[in-house]
Amino acid sequence: MSTDRITQADKELWQRLATGPVASPEVSDLEFAAWLEGRLSETQAARIEAAVATNPEMRRAAMDLSEILGMPLPAAPPRMAVRAQALVGFEAERAAPRHGWLRSLLGLGGGFALPRAAMATAAVMIAISGFMLGGGLGESYAKERYGNSGTVVSSQNSNELTAFFASDGI
Amino acid sequence: MTELNQIDLRVLATGNKRAWDTFVVASTPLINAVVRRTLSTYRLSEEDVMDAAQDVYVRLCANDFRLLKTYDPARAGLSTWLAVVARSSAVDHARRRRQGTTPIDDVPEVALAVEDRHVEKLKIPAGLLTERQTLILKYLYDEERDVAEVAQLLKIDAQTVRSTHHKALLRLREHFKEESP
Numbered sequence: 555m556s557t558d559r560i561t562q563a564d565k566e567l568w569q570r571l572a573t574g575p576v577a578s579p580e581v582s583d584l585e586f587a588a589w590l591e592g593r594l595s596e597t598q599a600a601r602i603e604a605a606v607a608t609n610p611e612m613r614r615a616a617m618d619l620s621e622i623l624g625m626p627l628p629a630a631p632p633r634m635a636v637r638a639q640a641l642v643g644f645e646a647e648r649a650a651p652r653h654g655w656l657r658s659l660l661g662l663g664g665g666f667a668l669p670r671a672a673m674a675t676a677a678v679m680i681a682i683s684g685f686m687l688g689g690g691l692g693e694s695y696a697k698e699r700y701g702n703s704g705t706v707v708s709s710q711n712s713n714e715l716t717a718f719f720a721s722d723g724i
Numbered sequence: 725m726t727e728l729n730q731i732d733l734r735v736l737a738t739g740n741k742r743a744w745d746t747f748v749v750a751s752t753p754l755i756n757a758v759v760r761r762t763l764s765t766y767r768l769s770e771e772d773v774m775d776a777a778q779d780v781y782v783r784l785c786a787n788d789f790r791l792l793k794t795y796d797p798a799r800a801g802l803s804t805w806l807a808v809v810a811r812s813s814a815v816d817h818a819r820r821r822r823q824g825t826t827p828i829d830d831v832p833e834v835a836l837a838v839e840d841r842h843v844e845k846l847k848i849p850a851g852l853l854t855e856r857q858t859l860i861l862k863y864l865y866d867e868e869r870d871v872a873e874v875a876q877l878l879k880i881d882a883q884t885v886r887s888t889h890h891k892a893l894l895r896l897r898e899h900f901k902e903e904s905p
Contacts, residue, residue, distance in 0.1 A: 564893050568865045571896065572845035573858060583808045587800035590808070592879035603855040607862050611815070617869065619807045620877040622757050630756035634774060635748050638781040642744040 578608045586612075590619060726750050728802050737789045748781065754803055755780050755810045762814035768821060776817040780810045852899055857892035860885060 581589075581602055588594050589602040606612045728750045736743040759776045768776075784792045795805055853861070856878075863869045863877075871889075875882040 565865055567893070567896060567900075568861060570846055571848050571900075573848050573862075583812065584794070584796060584799050584805060587804040587808045590877075591800055591804050593800065600855040603859045607855060607859040610866075613859075613862060613867060615808075615811050615815075616877055617863075617867070617873065618761050619758065619804070619811060621873075622754070622761060623804060623807055624876060627753035627757050630752035630777075631774070634756055634777050635752045637774065637778050638748040638752065639745045641778075641781055641785055642739060642741055 573608070578605045581605045581612070586616075590616060590623070728754070728806070731802070733792070733795065733797070733802075737793050739785075739789065744785070751806055752777070754806060758807050758810040759814045762811050763818055766818040766822065768818060772817070772821060776814045777810075779817050780813045783809065783813055846900060848896070849899070852895055853892050857888055857895075860888050861892055864889060 579601055585594075585598075585602060589599055589606075592599075594602065606616055726746050726749070728747075731747050731750060732743060736747055755777050756773075759780065760773055763773055763776060791809070795802065848858075860874055860878075863874045864871070871882050871885045875885045878885070
């Protein structure tokens with residue numbers, strides 16, 4: 555402490571004295587910040603100073619903050635920022651789909667559009683090849699029209715139903 | 725890097741992710757410094773520093789950024805207000821952590837100190853000293869702070885602190901009939 559003008563007698567006098575029990579006024583964070591910056595009028599500042607004078611925690615807070623705000627600050631650990639940033643969600647998660655289901659299905663506008671297109675083309679080619687090897691629609695149609703007649707099939711179905719009911723004793 | 729005073733608070737309070745990330749990057753050095761300083765008297769771990777800093781950000785964005793929306797740039801700078809909020813949040817964190825589990829040897833002496841009630845002290849009548857005079861005497865004698873530190877805090881020059889201190893003591897001596905040596 556600077557003792558150039560503060561004598562032992564002054565200190566002893568102060569130690570024999572006690573400030574009266576003063577009700578500490580409520581001080582908001584914003585008021586305290588404004589006082590720290592010296593933005594308040596004399597009357598407004600007096601109210602804060604009365605509170606600070608009666609509260610040791612506020613006195614320490616004022617001194618600590620005044621010192622911190624007046625010095626260059628070291629960088630914070632990167633993990634501190636990463637954790638804090640995770641508190642507010644990502645825009646992509648919160649935004650409604652803007653391009654419709656078809657665009658999102660095809661991946662248009664996304665970073666994987668080309669691989670998705672290649673995969674889709676390959677799938678279509680395989681499907682067509684399989685269809686062609688199986689004879690396609692033409693062979694199925696021919697079988698339906700010129701192959702076994704529908705009456706035979708229906709009589710077979712009818713016989714199966716009769717046998718089923720007979721086995722249940724109906 | 726974006727400075728804190730360049731942050732668009734209206735956008736930030738809407739929950740904009742990019743604005744929040746920018747705000748976090750700009751504010752972590754301050755929050756880190758305040759939390760670290762506040763917890764230093766409580767001898768808590770590095771993990772506590774991280775958690776207390778996280779508490780500050782949780783407070784700021786909780787309930788749809790309610791606390792952040794109370795900030796008024798016309799009344800105080802964002803850095804100063806954030807520092808006050810961070811300090812308050814860190815003290816709460818330290819008190820929660822300390823509840824019922826800390827050995828008495830780990831509690832700083834200043835936190836355990838109690839006033840000696842057996843010593844009869846003369847009461848300073850209300851109104852004898854101004855609030856500023858009382859504050860300056862408290863800082864100089866009770867906190868044993870330097871005149872320069874008090875001057876920096878009160879945004880006045882050191883000579884003003886000395887003269888305020890001098891006038892306050894004159895009033896006290898006059899009232900209590902003390903003789904200066």
